[in-house]
Amino acid sequence: MLRIRDGGLQTLVQDMGRKEFYHLGVPPSGAADKYSYVLGNILLGNPHDYAALEITLLGPVIEFCKRTVIAITGAPCEVRLNEQPVPMWESLVIQEGDMLAFRMTTQGVKTYLCVSGGIQVPDVLGCKSTYVLSQLGGFHGRKLQAGDEVQIGEPLPGVFHQVGRRIPDEYIPAFSNEMDIRVVVGLSSYRLSDEGIKTFLNSEWQVGLESNNIAYRYTGATVSFKPFDPPFGAGNNSSNVVDIVYPIGAIMVPNEKELILLLRDATTGGGFVTIGTAINADLDLIAQSRPNTKTRFLAVTVDQAIEARLSKKRKILAVQELLR
């Protein structure tokens, strides 16, 4: 069991997310930086989808009530075990009674704490991820707070012999305050003027302070709409279309001064113009963008997007092979 002494800013139970309910309006949720999360589970020899704690910007203080093995991955964060600094991206043994204290992340946003045997909370709609907006899944559908007692699985057989395993440096992601995010332009980009599309792709955008697992907001440039007579069923603002299902990563243009990029906790549909969709392989980078991060959007083709996704999968399999 984990006894939470301080919850930090927002510490959530997350796994791979719920996949089969999008058509019913339930977004997947799940780890915002899948790559870092999965590498934590690989370090422990856990199945990739075992639940972990996702820490946002400022971490929790946790007392361990069981001897186990953990791995900390994701955004660089100062972590102390009984007051002594411990490394990230490495499997560490934890004794019963140990106190693990996370401080603030120095770069990036999301840090992961994976535990051998996984975090144990009841499955809701087939997974353990937290969807805070609907208070669904995770630990009572909410972020952790002081006094919570969170169950963890039994350490997996043999895991104590694997303590000290480390992710090779070349597989540890870089965290930066400048991001290039690849997008496939489309859905309703025809509603923007040519100048508007050019401005979208050629401008430097800035991440807003209110960005979170639901959506990221960007400002910094002006994208103009085409003059348009809204059809029956659409709202009468230039930014409205007849309602559609939004893909995850969809970049909405609610007005000419703002972009809203939908992440894994987002609404599944609505009636805003979408200028394009961030590719799946770059969703982790978006979620790791701190407020004020300078962001450029680069247009790619669907084929390039699929290749990027496959190359990321191959990278994960390569790490798994190396640590076997």
Next chain:
Amino acid sequence: MSDKKAILSPLPGVFYRKPSPELPDYAKEGDVIKAGEVVGLIEVMKNFYEIKAEEDVLIEQFVVENETIVDAGQELVLVKSQAS
């Protein structure tokens, strides 16, 4: 001996001096507050984080005003330690 210190923001975000717009400030300049008491809030990524005094302190000055955008590590409040 009293000792001058600053309370720093652990997060980037918006600094608030009161729990909600219609309520009074958590603390005023000249107040003595105890360890663990709240001096303000930081809002970031739609979450609020309470900024607390780490020890008993006299509040000398708020360096940033209510609803100012601050960076991680920025000074929020200048205080004097009341530990004897």
